[in-house]
Amino acid sequence: xxxxxxxxxxxxxxxxxxxxxxxxxxxxxxxxxxxxxxxxxxxxxxxxxxxxxxxxxxxxxxxxxxxxxxxxxxxxxxxxxxxxxxxxxxxxxxxxxxxxxxxxxxxxxxxxxxxxxxxxxxxxxxxxxxxxxxxxxxxxxxxxxxxxxxxxxxxxxxxxxxxxxxxxxxxxxxx
Amino acid sequence: xxxxxxxxxxxxxxxxxxxxxxxxxxxxxxxxxxxxxxxxxxxxxxxxxxxxxxxxxxxxxxxxxxxxxxxxxxxxxxxxxxxxxxxxxxxxxxxxxxxxxxxxxxxxxxxxxxxxxxxxxxxxxxxxxxxxxxxxxxxxxxxxxxxxxxxxxxxxxxxxxxxxxxxxxxxxxxxxxxxxxxxxxxxxxxxxxxxxxxxxxxxxxxxxxxxxxxxxxxxxxxxxxxxxxxxxxxxxxxx
Numbered sequence: 001x002x003x004x005x006x007x008x009x010x011x012x013x014x015x016x017x018x019x020x021x022x023x024x025x026x027x028x029x030x031x032x033x034x035x036x037x038x039x040x041x042x043x044x045x046x047x048x049x050x051x052x053x054x055x056x057x058x059x060x061x062x063x064x065x066x067x068x069x070x071x072x073x074x075x076x077x078x079x080x081x082x083x084x085x086x087x088x089x090x091x092x093x094x095x096x097x098x099x100x101x102x103x104x105x106x107x108x109x110x111x112x113x114x115x116x117x118x119x120x121x122x123x124x125x126x127x128x129x130x131x132x133x134x135x136x137x138x139x140x141x142x143x144x145x146x147x148x149x150x151x152x153x154x155x156x157x158x159x160x161x162x163x164x165x166x167x168x169x170x171x172x173x174x175x
Numbered sequence: 176x177x178x179x180x181x182x183x184x185x186x187x188x189x190x191x192x193x194x195x196x197x198x199x200x201x202x203x204x205x206x207x208x209x210x211x212x213x214x215x216x217x218x219x220x221x222x223x224x225x226x227x228x229x230x231x232x233x234x235x236x237x238x239x240x241x242x243x244x245x246x247x248x249x250x251x252x253x254x255x256x257x258x259x260x261x262x263x264x265x266x267x268x269x270x271x272x273x274x275x276x277x278x279x280x281x282x283x284x285x286x287x288x289x290x291x292x293x294x295x296x297x298x299x300x301x302x303x304x305x306x307x308x309x310x311x312x313x314x315x316x317x318x319x320x321x322x323x324x325x326x327x328x329x330x331x332x333x334x335x336x337x338x339x340x341x342x343x344x345x346x347x348x349x350x351x352x353x354x355x356x357x358x359x360x361x362x363x364x365x366x367x368x369x370x371x372x373x374x375x376x377x378x379x380x381x382x383x384x385x386x387x388x389x390x391x392x393x394x395x396x397x398x399x400x401x402x403x404x405x406x407x408x409x410x411x412x413x414x
Contacts, residue, residue, distance in 0.1 A: 008242045015238035020230040027228055032308060034332045037231060038340075044238045075315055089228050108225040126190075127219075128226050133190055152188040159218065174214050175188045 011048055014060055019044070022068055025128050029072060029121060031113065039075070043068040065129060065139060104162065111161040119154035122147050177201065183208060187215040282363050282378065285337050286387045287371045289356060293343075294389065298352050301330035301345035312342060316359045317410055318383070324406035337361045341384070350394045355403060359384040366400065381407045 022043060026036035046067050047054075054063060089109065097105075112120060125131040125139060133151070137144040156175045178186075178201040186198055202212040279285040306328040309320050313331075320328070327346040334343040338360035346353045365380035376389040377396050386403055390396040 011242055012239050015235055015241075019235055019238050023230050023234055024226065024228055028226065032311070033231070034308075034312065037234065037237075038333045040234070041237065041241070044241050045244060048241045048244060104221060105225045108221055109228075112225060123222075124226070127222055148189040151190070152185065155188045155218070155222075158222070174211060174218065175184060 007051060010057075011044075011051055014047065014064065015044060018061055018064055021128055021130075022064060025065070025124050026068060026072070028112070028124050028128070029117070035075070039068055039071055042071045046071070061129065062131075062135065062139070065125070065131075069139070104165075107165045108158065108162055111158050115154055115157060119150050119157065122150045123154040126151060177204065180207060180211075184211060187211060191215050191219050279337065282337060282358070282361060282385070282387075283367075283369055286356065286369065286376055286378075286389070289334065289336075289343075290354065290374070290376075290389050291372065294354055297330065297332070297343055298345060298354065301347075301352060304329045306331045309344075313357075313407075316342070316357075316384075318357075318359070319408045319410050321406040321408060324402055338384075346399070348394075348399070350390070350398075352390075353394060353396060353399060354387075354389040355399075356387045356389070357381075357384065357407065358386065361385050363387075368397070379404050382409050 019040065023036055023040050026039040027033065030036055030039065043064055047064060054060060112123075115123070122136050122140065125136045126133075131139070133144050133147045136151075137147045140147065152175065159175055178197050183198070183201045186193055201208055203209060279288065309325045309328050309331055312333070313320055324346070327348060328344055329347040329352065330345040332343050334341055334356065336356070336358040338358065341359055341361075342357040344355040344357060346355060361384055363378040363380055363385040365378065365385075367378045369376040369378070370392070373392065374389060375392045375394070375396050376387050377400055379386045379388060379400060381404065384407075386407065388396045388399050388403055
């Protein structure tokens with residue numbers, strides 16, 4: 001296998017492993033489909049050009065998230081627009097989910113989208129990207145205890161809001 | 176050492192997937208702990224389902240297509256532009272513009288390729304839509320769109336252009352949908368008309384870039400020249 005073929009295979013592996021989750025992460029932080037796709041494209045374009053600098057494939061996910069966050073910051077250093085595409089994403093009517101479950105997920109999405117970014121981003125890094133509290137602290141450049149507080153408050157706020165909606169099943173006094 | 180209920184709930188709220196043995200033992204230590212763990216598990220499943228938004232079908236293929244991009248950056252477009260003006264004088268074509276894997280001899284060729292690539296598809300997906308993110312989308316180019324034009328926009332998306340990135344816009348006009356491709360940093364021959372595949376296009380020179388207005392011959396795209404020409408307003412970038 002030539003070096004170039006190996007390089008392509010390595011890159012394609014990263015696209016397959018993390019492309020979808022990075023899109024979800026981007027979509028939840030920027031709220032717009034076109035911009036999310038663009039952010040992921042830019043992230044992978046930069047990754048492709050700098051792939052030879054990635055010595056540890058185990059660090060790839062963290063590396064890609066860092067590139068994406070920088071690209072997002074660069075995009076919005078001029079202006080922070082309010083996007084609402086994520087509100088419009090509907091839970092598909094698949095046969096395995098009851099209407100009440102779909103409603104609950106839809107309401108939860110709306111509440112996630114309304115969470116302050118300081119609570120939303122650690123939650124995304126944990127649940128969507130599978131990062132540990134230490135990794136999140138490193139990425140956001142805050143202490144681990146601050147991350148834990150933000151994660152707790154994010155969940156607490158979401159739970160309180162879905163409880164107000166009256167569709168939370170048996171979850172009552174969890175936090 | 177066993178974990179008290181308060182600590183346990185705190186950990187459920189911060190790191191429910193924690194694999195610490197004390198936490199795992201606590202999950203099954205009493206009715207109270209078991210019930211809280213079950214409620215947390217249910218909430219986490221819902222959270223994961225809510226965050227699991229659909230990913231565009233073409234995402235992976237578009238990412239894999241990046242491997243066709245040269246690793247070393249191409250010479251800047253400006254150098255090509257200077258060379259082009261010299262070469263055109265002696266009627267020699269030979270410039271290369273790169274858009275991902277494609278090469279183009281001219282902006283006209285790019286416009287034709289780009290429209291044939293997804294112009295019709297974008298028109299179809301714009302039907303019945305109203306774009307409310309025009310300013311936000313254009314902000315990255317340090318450009319705003321005048322309300323006369325922005326209120327007609329039914330769809331806007333980013334697209335590759337000769338200079339890197341621009342916007343693919345659909346206008347909802349009384350004559351039907353019209354496509355405008357905004358090309359930052361790309362010079363054109365202002366007002367040049369093009370005919371291709373039963374369509375008509377007009378190139379418009381703008382401050383800091385250009386646009387191509389594309390529609391059917393019946394739509395007479397030239398009538399939108401003034402509107403487009405005056406609608407893209409440069410705004411100073413914030414420091």
